[in-house]
Amino acid sequence: MKLSEARQQFISTWGAMGTHWGINRTMAQVHALLMISPDPLTQDDIMAQLNISRGNVNMNIRDLIDWGLVDRVLIQGERKEYFTAEKDIWKVARQIIKERKRRELDPMMKLMDQLSKVDGDKKDKEVKVFLDTISGIKKFGAHADSMLDVVVKSDENWFLSTALKLFK
Amino acid sequence: MKLSEARQQFISTWGAMGTHWGINRTMAQVHALLMISPDPLTQDDIMAQLNISRGNVNMNIRDLIDWGLVDRVLIQGERKEYFTAEKDIWKVARQIIKERKRRELDPMMKLMDQLSKVDGDKKDKEVKVFLDTISGIKKFGAHADSMLDVVVKSDENWFLSTALKLFK
């Protein structure tokens, strides 16, 4: 398989995978392209390589920067902005975990706290099942939260060696 | 807060959360409704409670069954089918991990194996960066795969006690 073909396939699959994870296809493709590009790219490079408009590139790049997955790079004597992506997949994963925890898990747990204050008699089975569900989610969430904190703070080496031994 | 209001909020938030995870809003809402319903529901119950059409309920229920999150229940002397959802959130999480691993991680790893056979000289930096990215993903994927296998095979108690101690 030729490099150009393999690159295309990687970009396209990474994009499809994104849609299964609530990330839009193009954003995932831009990320994929930057991961396999040895040097930083400009908006025009990305437009050309993925065949998408300037506005689209701009918005998705900005989102990727918000996610902490892409950085602006200043190149000596160049007017244009260049962009580059973190290439260490372990760092990418940690960053995504950190952000999703902040954006999704934390607010979900706040809501569960509120919902657990619902009025009503625990002898009513509707109330009981509701409260049991909420409380189950709260407990699960608290543990997941601690685990993910440890993962986010740990380093690659921990993941590749220690964790596995412990799990086995 | 009244139960009816709390139930509505739970269903609506669980639905919104679904969209961040590549699951359609309605499917997540049906799941939420079944989780907080003490008794099994029929398609008509779900149609009424969520204000959606029969076809919509039918398709989403079928998907939930495919995911292993909802079961058909036969009720003595009743013609209609009833549905119920697993209420233990830990089992729900394990089931989701298991399915996503099968549907997403496994095929992704297969693709990485193919892509690592790309032709070209490793001295070419385009080739090198590409191969390094693929190989990073393969290594990461293999470890994630082992970890998730252990998680899927473990029980709630393991998660709530042992895992945390090991991580701390």
Next chain:
DNA sequence: TCGAATTTTCAATAATTACTGAAAAATAAT
């Protein structure tokens, strides 16, 4: 300070995804 280069915004539009509802198929009681 001006003007060219570059980035950002956003209303209009396209593309995708989800939903409806009625018809067809399946099921099971009589």
Next chain:
DNA sequence: ATTATTTTTCAGTAATTATTGAAAATTCGA
């Protein structure tokens, strides 16, 4: 076997989400 009930399918439509492209804003060199 017939018929009433229930489930499934799917073409048409609606709703949502993503993309374009041109105008506005910003940046920076001269």
